[in-house]
Amino acid sequence: MLRYSLKRLLSLAISLVIASLVIFLVIEVAPGDPASFMLGINAQEDTLNALREELGLNQSKLERYLSWTFGMLQGDFGTSYTYRTPVADMVQDRLWVSLPLAIYALALSTLIAFPAGIYAASRRGGLGDVSIMGATQLGVAIPNFWFAMMLVLVFAINLRWFSAGGFPGWEDGLFTGLKALTLPAIALALPQAAILARVMRSSLLDILNEDFIRTARAKGLTPQQALWRHALRNALIPVLTIIGLQFSFLLAGSIIIEQVFYLPGLGRLVFQSISQRDLIVVESVVMLLVFAVILVNFIVDLAYAWVDPRLRSRT
Amino acid sequence: MKTSRNLVIGAALSTLFIAAALISFIWTPFDVTEMNIPSKLQTPNGTNWLGTDHFGRDIFSMIMVGARTSIAVALVAVGIGMGVGVPLGLAAAARQGSLLDEVIMRGNDLVFAFPSLVIAILITAVFGPGAINAIIAIGIFNIPVFARLTRSAALPLWQREFIMAARASGKGNARISMEHILPNVTNLLIVQGTIQFSLGILAEAGLSYVGLGAQPPLPSWGRMLADAQTMVSFAPHLALIPGGAIILTVLGLNLMGDGLRDLLDPRIRVERT
Numbered sequence: 291m292l293r294y295s296l297k298r299l300l301s302l303a304i305s306l307v308i309a310s311l312v313i314f315l316v317i318e319v320a321p322g323d324p325a326s327f328m329l330g331i332n333a334q335e336d337t338l339n340a341l342r343e344e345l346g347l348n349q350s351k352l353e354r355y356l357s358w359t360f361g362m363l364q365g366d367f368g369t370s371y372t373y374r375t376p377v378a379d380m381v382q383d384r385l386w387v388s389l390p391l392a393i394y395a396l397a398l399s400t401l402i403a404f405p406a407g408i409y410a411a412s413r414r415g416g417l418g419d420v421s422i423m424g425a426t427q428l429g430v431a432i433p434n435f436w437f438a439m440m441l442v443l444v445f446a447i448n449l450r451w452f453s454a455g456g457f458p459g460w461e462d463g464l465f466t467g468l469k470a471l472t473l474p475a476i477a478l479a480l481p482q483a484a485i486l487a488r489v490m491r492s493s494l495l496d497i498l499n500e501d502f503i504r505t506a507r508a509k510g511l512t513p514q515q516a517l518w519r520h521a522l523r524n525a526l527i528p529v530l531t532i533i534g535l536q537f538s539f540l541l542a543g544s545i546i547i548e549q550v551f552y553l554p555g556l557g558r559l560v561f562q563s564i565s566q567r568d569l570i571v572v573e574s575v576v577m578l579l580v581f582a583v584i585l586v587n588f589i590v591d592l593a594y595a596w597v598d599p600r601l602r603s604r605t
Numbered sequence: 606m607k608t609s610r611n612l613v614i615g616a617a618l619s620t621l622f623i624a625a626a627l628i629s630f631i632w633t634p635f636d637v638t639e640m641n642i643p644s645k646l647q648t649p650n651g652t653n654w655l656g657t658d659h660f661g662r663d664i665f666s667m668i669m670v671g672a673r674t675s676i677a678v679a680l681v682a683v684g685i686g687m688g689v690g691v692p693l694g695l696a697a698a699a700r701q702g703s704l705l706d707e708v709i710m711r712g713n714d715l716v717f718a719f720p721s722l723v724i725a726i727l728i729t730a731v732f733g734p735g736a737i738n739a740i741i742a743i744g745i746f747n748i749p750v751f752a753r754l755t756r757s758a759a760l761p762l763w764q765r766e767f768i769m770a771a772r773a774s775g776k777g778n779a780r781i782s783m784e785h786i787l788p789n790v791t792n793l794l795i796v797q798g799t800i801q802f803s804l805g806i807l808a809e810a811g812l813s814y815v816g817l818g819a820q821p822p823l824p825s826w827g828r829m830l831a832d833a834q835t836m837v838s839f840a841p842h843l844a845l846i847p848g849g850a851i852i853l854t855v856l857g858l859n860l861m862g863d864g865l866r867d868l869l870d871p872r873i874r875v876e877r878t
Binding site: 301304305308309312313316317319320321427428430431432433435436439440442443447538539541542543545546549550560561563564569572576579580583584587 | 711714715717718719720721722723726727728729730731803807810811814815816827830833834837838841844847848851852853855856859860
C-alpha cells in the first residue's frame with residue numbers, strides 16, 4: 291500500500307508541475323501588458339517601469355514561473371492587477387461560497403441517487419425501475435443552469451420560499467447560509483444524481499449476478515436481505531469512483547450556477563477577472579481548480595486501492 | 606422491443622433538430638436579426654409559432670438557427686476528439702507498456718484535470734470569447750475520452766489470432782491498427798460519439814450562457830437562456846422554449862446512443878437483461 295501510495299503521490303506531483311506549466315504558458319501568450327492596463331494609456335514610461343518592477347514583470351519567464359509556483363506553495367498567489375490586493379485573500383473569501391456549495395451538492399446528489407439506484411435495482415424491470423430510469427434519462431439531458439432558472443421561477447418568484455439569488459454570508463448563521471445555497475445545490479446535484487443513480491443501479495445488478503449472492507440466497511436470505519447485507523457494500527466501489535469524478539464536474543458546474551444565483555464564489559471571480567483582464571487572478575483560480583480535481587482523483591485512487599486490495603499489486 | 610423504441614425515438618428527435626438546423630440555412634419564418642419592438646414578448650401564436658423575445662425577434666427562427674450553432678460546435682468538437690484521440694489510443698494500444706503508451710495515458714489524465722469549462726476560461730482569458738474557442742475547449746476535453754476508449758477496446762484485440770496472422774504476414778503496427786483494429790472498434794466509437802455529441806451540446810449551451818461561447822448576433826440556445834433570465838418571471842416561454850430544445854436534443858442523442866449500443870453490440874443486450 292505504501293509503495294502504491296508513493297507512486298500515486300509522485301504522479302500527482304508531476305501532474306501538478308505540468309498543469310502549472312501549461313497554465314502559466316497559456317496566460318503568458320495573452321496579449322497586453324498588465325502594467326499599462328492598470329495605469330491606463332496615458333501613463334508615463336518611468337511609472338510603468340516602476341510598476342512592472344513592483345509586480346515582477348521585468349523578470350525572465352523562468353523566474354516569474356518559479357516565483358509564481360513557489361509563492362503558491364506558501365499560500366502567496368500574487369497581487370491582483372485590478373484591486374491591488376493579495377489574490378490569496380480574494381480567493382479565500384470566494385472559496386467559502388464555492389466549496390460549501392460543491393460539498394452540499396455532492397451530499398444531495400448522493401442522498402438522492404443511492405435510494406433511487408438501490409430501489410431501481412431491487413425492482414428491476416418493474417414499474418418503479420422503469421420510472422426511475424426514465425427520470426434519470428431526463429435528468430442527464432437537463433442543463434443545470436436551465437434547471438436553476440426553473441427553480442428560481444417556482445420556489446423564489448412564485449412560492450417565495452427562497453431568495454432568487456445572492457449570498458448573505460456565513461456571519462448571519464449556518465441556517466441562513468445553507469438556505470441561500472439550497473436552490474443552487476439542488477440545481478447542481480440533480481443531473482449528477484441522475485448519473486450516479488444509473489451507476490448505482492447497474493453496479494448493484496452486476497453484483498447481484500455474482501456467485502456469492504447466489505450462495506447467500508441458498509442459505510435462505512431473501513433477495514432484499516442479500517442485497518442489503520452483501521451486494522450493497524460490494525457495489526459501492528465503482529460508485530465511489532464516480533463520486534470522485536463528479537467532484538470536478540460539480541466545481542466546474544458551480545462556476546456556471548454561481549452566475550444564475552449571483553453568488554460571490556470563485557466562478558464570479560473568474561468572470562470578473564476575465565472582463566477586467568486581471569490575468570493573475572484567472573491564472574491562480576484555474577490552477578486552484580485543477581489542483582482540486584487532481585487531488586480528489588488522487589484521494590479516490592487511494593480509497594479505491596484501500597477498498598480493493600487487488601489494485602495495489604497490479605500497479 | 607424496448608431497444609428499437611429507444612433508437613426510433615432518439616433518431617426521430619435528433620433528426621428533427623438536425624433538419625431544423627439544415628433548413629435554417631435556406632429558410633426561417635423570420636429574419637433572426639430583425640427586431641420588431643412593437644410585437645415583443647409575445648406568447649406562441651399563429652404568426653410567431655413560438656412567440657417573440659424582448660426585441661420582438663421570432664423565437665422559432667432563433668431556435669432553428671440556434672440548433673445550427675449547437676450542432677456545429679458539438680459536431681466539430683467530437684471531430685477534434687475523434688481525430689486526435691483515436692490515433693493516440695491506437696498508438697498507445699499498439700505499443701502497450703512502452704514509454705509512448707505511458708506518455709499518452711498520463712497526458713490524458715492531465716487533460717482530464719481541466720474540465721472543458723476551465724479550458725474555455727483559459728482560452729477566453731487569452732483570446733477572447735467566441736464559438737471557435739468553445740469548439741476548441743470542448744474538443745480538447747473530448748480527446749482523452751476517445752483515446753482511452755480506443756486504447757481499452759484495442760488492447761484485447763491485439764491478443765487475438767487474426768492480429769497474429771496479420772503480423773505473421775509482415776504488416777507493421779500502423780497498418781494493423783488501421784486495417785484490423787480500427788474497424789473492430791468503430792461501433793464503440795460511434796456510440797461514444799453520440800454521447801459526446803450530446804455532452805457537447807450541453808457544454809456549448811453552458812459556455813454560451815456565461816458568455817464564453819457564440820457571440821451576438823449569432824443566436825445560440827445558451828445565450829437565449831441568458832437573455833431570458835431577467836424576464837423569466839413575466840415571460841417564462843423565453844426560458845422554457847430554448848431549454849426544451851436543449852433537453853429534447855440531448856435526450857434524443859442519448860436515447861439514440863443507447864439504442865445504437867444495443868443494436869451494434871448484442872453482447873451488451875444479453876448482459877443487461
